[in-house]
Amino acid sequence: MLSAIFFWMFASAACFFAFGVILAxxxxxxxxxxxxxxxxxxxxxxxxxxxxxxxxLIIVYTGAVMVLIIFxxxxxxxxxxxxxxxxxxxxxxxxxxxxxxxxxxxYLFTDSLTGFVYPKKLPxxxxxxxxxxxxxxxxxxxxxxxxxxxxxxxxxxxxxVVIARKPCEEEEPKE
Amino acid sequence: xxxxxxxxxxxxxxxxxxxxxxxxxxxxxxxxxxxxxxxxQRLGPHRVGPFGLLQPIADGVKLFFKEDIxxxxxxxxxxILAPVLSMACALMAIAVIPFGPxxxxxxxxxxxVQIADVNVGLLYIFGITSLSVYGVFLAGWSSGNKYxxxxxxxxxxxxxxxxxxxxxxxxxxxxxxxxLKMSGIVDSQADGFWNWWILSPKWLVIPGLLGFALYxxxxxxxxxxxxxxxxxxxxxxxxxxxxxxxxxxxxMFFMAEYVNMITAASIxxxxxxxxxxxxxxxxxxxxFPGWFWFAAKVFVxxxxxxxxxxxxxxxxxxxxxxxxxxxxxxxxxLNVFLAAVGLxxxx
Amino acid sequence: xxxxxxxLILSAVLFSVGALGVLLRRNALIILxxxxxxxxxxxxxxxxxxxxxxxxxxxLAAEDLAVAGNGMVFVFLVMTVAAxxxxxxxxxxxxxxxxxxxxxxxxxxxxxx
Numbered sequence: 001m002l003s004a005i006f007f008w009m010f011a012s013a014a015c016f017f018a019f020g021v022i023l024a025x026x027x028x029x030x031x032x033x034x035x036x037x038x039x040x041x042x043x044x045x046x047x048x049x050x051x052x053x054x055x056x057l058i059i060v061y062t063g064a065v066m067v068l069i070i071f072x073x074x075x076x077x078x079x080x081x082x083x084x085x086x087x088x089x090x091x092x093x094x095x096x097x098x099x100x101x102x103x104x105x106x107y108l109f110t111d112s113l114t115g116f117v118y119p120k121k122l123p124x125x126x127x128x129x130x131x132x133x134x135x136x137x138x139x140x141x142x143x144x145x146x147x148x149x150x151x152x153x154x155x156x157x158x159x160x161v162v163i164a165r166k167p168c169e170e171e172e173p174k175e
Numbered sequence: 176x177x178x179x180x181x182x183x184x185x186x187x188x189x190x191x192x193x194x195x196x197x198x199x200x201x202x203x204x205x206x207x208x209x210x211x212x213x214x215x216q217r218l219g220p221h222r223v224g225p226f227g228l229l230q231p232i233a234d235g236v237k238l239f240f241k242e243d244i245x246x247x248x249x250x251x252x253x254x255i256l257a258p259v260l261s262m263a264c265a266l267m268a269i270a271v272i273p274f275g276p277x278x279x280x281x282x283x284x285x286x287x288v289q290i291a292d293v294n295v296g297l298l299y300i301f302g303i304t305s306l307s308v309y310g311v312f313l314a315g316w317s318s319g320n321k322y323x324x325x326x327x328x329x330x331x332x333x334x335x336x337x338x339x340x341x342x343x344x345x346x347x348x349x350x351x352x353x354x355l356k357m358s359g360i361v362d363s364q365a366d367g368f369w370n371w372w373i374l375s376p377k378w379l380v381i382p383g384l385l386g387f388a389l390y391x392x393x394x395x396x397x398x399x400x401x402x403x404x405x406x407x408x409x410x411x412x413x414x415x416x417x418x419x420x421x422x423x424x425x426x427m428f429f430m431a432e433y434v435n436m437i438t439a440a441s442i443x444x445x446x447x448x449x450x451x452x453x454x455x456x457x458x459x460x461x462x463f464p465g466w467f468w469f470a471a472k473v474f475v476x477x478x479x480x481x482x483x484x485x486x487x488x489x490x491x492x493x494x495x496x497x498x499x500x501x502x503x504x505x506x507x508x509l510n511v512f513l514a515a516v517g518l519x520x521x522x
Numbered sequence: 523x524x525x526x527x528x529x530l531i532l533s534a535v536l537f538s539v540g541a542l543g544v545l546l547r548r549n550a551l552i553i554l555x556x557x558x559x560x561x562x563x564x565x566x567x568x569x570x571x572x573x574x575x576x577x578x579x580x581x582l583a584a585e586d587l588a589v590a591g592n593g594m595v596f597v598f599l600v601m602t603v604a605a606x607x608x609x610x611x612x613x614x615x616x617x618x619x620x621x622x623x624x625x626x627x628x629x630x631x632x633x634x635x
Contacts, residue, residue, distance in 0.1 A: 002178075007524045011532050018536050021559055022543030027551050028316060032253065034555050035309065037536075041562055042302075044529070048573040053597050055298035057565070060601050063305025063338065065558070065608045067312070071331050072612050073551060074316050074324060076619050093545045101538030105531060130294060131355055134594055142595045149602040156606030164613035 006047055014040035027073045035062050052131045188290050196269060200433040201231035207481050214485035241422040248319025258427035261310030265434035268303045271296040272441045273361050275451045275465040296357035308334050315416035326415025329405045336499040337396035343507035344389035347382055347514045348372045348446045361450035371449040382514040387447045389507050394439040402487040440476035448472045529570035536563035550615050550625040561604045565597045
């Protein structure tokens with residue numbers, strides 16, 4: 001009962017702010033909406049007993065990634081709104097996404113109406129979703145993906161620095 | 176304990192702790208002004224009440240009755256949201272701090288003086304602290320003032336840079352205890368100061384001391400205190416991110432800053448200084464209750480915060496970045512390594 | 523009672539909204555944020571599947587929920603990729619702004635000849 005209330009609360013907040021992200025005129029409002037969406041998602045993670053991931057989501061996404069995006073938004077001083085220019089290809093894409101989303105919705109919805117027995121939520125064991133159990137998986141069974149991810153991050157850091165660096169000034173000819 | 180009891184107990188604890196925290200905030204401002212006065216060879220506030228003790232109340236009343244101004248250039252929604260966000264994040268972090276051992280009220284055992292003992296308590300605190308950047312940043316951005324914007328940019332870059340060090344510096348208690356629960360970390364430091372994580376692991380004191388020092392330095396940066404108060408540097412940015420705020424909105428930023436100070440000091444106490452445990456398990460020390468030791472340790476750290484404010488000048492911006500990325504962060508990483516080796520050696 | 527389907531529908535809705543954002547908007551930053559939204563919709567689906575595993579189909583007992591829970595490791599990897607993507611993406615956007623004084627991606631058409 002309580003979990004249902006929390007689900008609907010967080011789910012409606014996530015949907016509302018997700019639309020805020022793509023509809024807001026001001027990029028800063030989009031970014032703040034995305035932060036709110038992510039917080040709502042973290043709430044849903046908590047409902048799914050993924051405590052550790054919920055807080056990692058908040059720390060990594062809202063604490064680092066979104067701060068970076070907001071930083072760039074205010075650095076670039078973007079107040080002009082771009083005109084929405086719908087080319088034929090883009091209209092086609094939007095229709096496709098709409099149909100696709102609607103189909104998923106209908107499929108899942110009728111599925112639950114026709115009474116297909118979906119897995120029941122079982123009482124989770126104490127260590128489910130805890131830092132210890134995740135770490136045990138991450139550092140043993142999934143060590144290779146973990147190391148690859150760290151290489152990816154290093155590459156991304158170096159790449160970002162190289163790309164964003166001011167182009168080197170031409171050296172003054174020595175007199 | 177069923178859900179209803181849990182909710183009731185939590186509400187009782189909030190009802191006790193919230194006024195206490197707000198009162199400490201009010202008197203922390205008094206303490207700061209008084210101590211700064213003494214450090215600078217003057218008296219500090221002494222007109223309102225004995226020793227100026229009623230000064231915080233007078234300040235509060237003054238701020239409450241000031242005119243509330245929203246600039247025309249401001250982005251109204253975010254301008255109003257920002258102080259609320261600051262204050263809310265500052266207060267939320269207090270929820271997982273263990274202030275004292277189990278206590279009883281009217282014959283009911285209410286458990287620890289801790290509102291919620293979350294499984295991932297420490298992550299919770301980091302999550303909430305990382306959200307508090309938005310209060311500062313949105314305030315600066317939405318004011319529509321270039322000084323405010325500069326303050327906001329500085330503060331986000333600064334908090335962003337020092338959060339890494341902050342996260343790495345608390346790794347010793349985590350590695351040693353193997354739990355993110357705040358109560359577990361406190362319980363592991365009972366029976367005397369040699370068990371505190373500041374003197375850890377075992378006889379190798381260096382990782383613990385270094386971790387504590389790194390934590391304190393980055394806590395200064397996170398709370399925008401001197402010598403890291405560039406976001407509100409009066410001499411260059413007028414007042415930085417809260418330049419356009421007045422009345423209660425300004426007061427909320429002000430209070431949030433002090434609540435953040437108290438939180439940072441409480442976390443340092445809990446993680447490194449043994450929380451509410453007495454320094455020696457002997458008779459004269461054990462007479463005092465747990466909350467006394469907690470308050471005493473927090474007071475010492477807060478005194479240090481104020482002392483530093485009276486002593487150090489402000490960093491230059493490039494020095495701040497240089498210090499954060501090229502000195503503190505490598506040190507913090509080295510410390511993680513040292514701590515791991517030390518824990519292995521100590522068994 | 524909240525079932526797996528509820529979470530999957532929510533995930534699909536968020537994903538579609540993100541995809542719409544990519545198609546609808548021309549501001550590179552908002553496109554980047556929409557992509558983040560899509561990634562997080564996927565994250566939600568992953569966590570939901572970890573919590574409601576198909577016990578009968580895979581033959582797991584209730585106490586093996588922790589085994590199913592290791593699907594959450596993928597959320598880590600998704601977050602890592604997203605963080606890397608944002609880092610590089612923002613660097614590119616800053617460069618674009620330096621060159622063109624705008625981040626409307628319609629303007630970034632040098633390679634179209």
